[in-house]
Amino acid sequence: VPGGGKAVNLLDPSGVPVRVVHCAEPLPELPGQRPLLLNFGAEHRRTNATQRPPREPSRIQRLGHVVLETRVFARALDWYLDTLGMIVSDFLFLDGQRGRGPTMAFIRCDLGSVPADHHTLAMHLGPGTGYVHSAYQVTDLDSIAAGGEYLNERGYRRSWGIGRHIQGSQLFDYWRDPDHFMLEHFADGDLFSCDVEPGWAPMSASGLAQWGPPVTRDFLGASPSPAKVREVLHALRGDNELDPARLLGLMKAMNS
Ligand SMILES: [Fe+2]
Numbered sequence: 001v002p003g004g005g006k007a008v009n010l011l012d013p014s015g016v017p018v019r020v021v022h023c024a025e026p027l028p029e030l031p032g033q034r035p036l037l038l039n040f041g042a043e044h045r046r047t048n049a050t051q052r053p054p055r056e057p058s059r060i061q062r063l064g065h066v067v068l069e070t071r072v073f074a075r076a077l078d079w080y081l082d083t084l085g086m087i088v089s090d091f092l093f094l095d096g097q098r099g100r101g102p103t104m105a106f107i108r109c110d111l112g113s114v115p116a117d118h119h120t121l122a123m124h125l126g127p128g129t130g131y132v133h134s135a136y137q138v139t140d141l142d143s144i145a146a147g148g149e150y151l152n153e154r155g156y157r158r159s160w161g162i163g164r165h166i167q168g169s170q171l172f173d174y175w176r177d178p179d180h181f182m183l184e185h186f187a188d189g190d191l192f193s194c195d196v197e198p199g200w201a202p203m204s205a206s207g208l209a210q211w212g213p214p215v216t217r218d219f220l221g222a223s224p225s226p227a228k229v230r231e232v233l234h235a236l237r238g239d240n241e242l243d244p245a246r247l248l249g250l251m252k253a254m255n256s
Contacts, residue, residue, distance in 0.1 A: 003027075013079050014070040014129050020084070033059045033139045058138040058147025058185050064170075065119050067132040069221075071240035073125035077105050080121060085110050089118045089192055090167040092203040094249030095256070103246065104203055106167050108192060115191035118168040126250065127228075127235035127242060132221070133174065135184035144173045144185050151175055160219035163212015167199070172212075174219055182219075203253040220254050 001007040004025035010018045036053055037046040070076045080086050087110045091102035106119035124132075138144055144162055152158065159182055161173030170186040177183055201207060205215045217223050235242045 010083070013072050013075040014068070016068060016070075016130055030061065031059065032061060033143050035140045036142050053142040053146055055146050055149065057150045058136075058143045060136040060138060062137050064117060064135040064137045064184075064186055064189065065121060066134045067122045067124070068130060069126040069128040069132050070123055071125070071127065071129060071235050071238065071242050073103060073105075073123060073241055074101060075241075076123060077102075077107070080107060080123070086121065087194065088198040089190075089196070090199040090201065092124075092167075092201055092207075094246065094253060095202045095204070097245065097249050098200075098202075100246075102200075103250070110194050113193050113195075115193045118190040118192055125241055125246065126221075127232045127247075128221070131181070133182035133184055135170075135172075135186050137189070138185050138187055140187050141171050144171055144187055147185060148173050148175075160216045161212060163209040166207060166210055167201070169210075172209075176218070203250075204256040205254050206256065222254050 001021060001024070003021070005021050005023040007022070008020045010020065012018050033054070033056075036051060037049075039046050068076075077088075081088070086107045088105050089108050090106040092104035093102045094100070097103075104122065104124035106122045108118060109116045109120050138147065141162075148158065148162065157176045159174035159176050162171065164171050168189050170189040173185045175183050175185070205220065208215050221228075232247065236244065236247065
């Protein structure tokens with residue numbers, strides 16, 4: 001295995017390959033950015049010193065999470081909980097269809113009393129299968145914003161941001177790479193120990209952020225295209241968890 005250790009190759013119920021690696025060799029820490037010393041109102045932590053955040057690319061500290069789309073949400077969720085022992089931080093359900101169960105889950109590693117990222121994996125029901133985005137932690141809001149300016153100046157396209165999420169609370173900024181893959185810079189996410197019970201909330205576009213610009217069609221993957229229409233028709237015909245009621249519920253959630 002690249003990076004050392006032993007690996008087991010698995011296939012999740014959506015058909016997404018999952019490689020579980022045990023005892024990978026630890027790598028030296030990446031050079032970091034120091035968090036800024038901030039003044040808050042009357043709380044003066046920085047005096048006789050200026051604030052000069054470097055105008056440079058965001059320096060990644062680590063991979064935070066991956067988001068997947070699946071047509072077999074309930075089966076895939078059970079598989080991750082049973083196979084990897086992960087636990088649910090938050091469920092989202094379609095408005096008026098709560099009785100049919102959740103259609104999105106944010107799940108975390110169960111490290112017992114040791115707090116873990118609110119979600120290492122998030123998964124939602126949809127006509128597509130596989131990668132939606134991956135998220136990389138950076139040190140703070142200035143790193144996100146300065147790094148965003150750096151990308152903007154070089155012609156990269158922001159998908160959505162800067163804002164603060166609700167589920168997980170992260171400060172977020174979403175970008176597209178030249179191959180159209182979505183990547184997220186985030187900071188200040190929630191960490192939960194095993195004691196925190198799952199939350200439940202209705203799925204909605206406006207419920208994705210506490211503040212920030214309105215969510216974009218690009219982020220939602222809602223731009224209509226012939227490929228998208230084919231994907232939806234194919235999903236509706238197949239033996240899976242997507243049916244007309246749920247598709248309508250998803251479309252309503254995207255516009256609410
Ligand atoms: Fe994310």
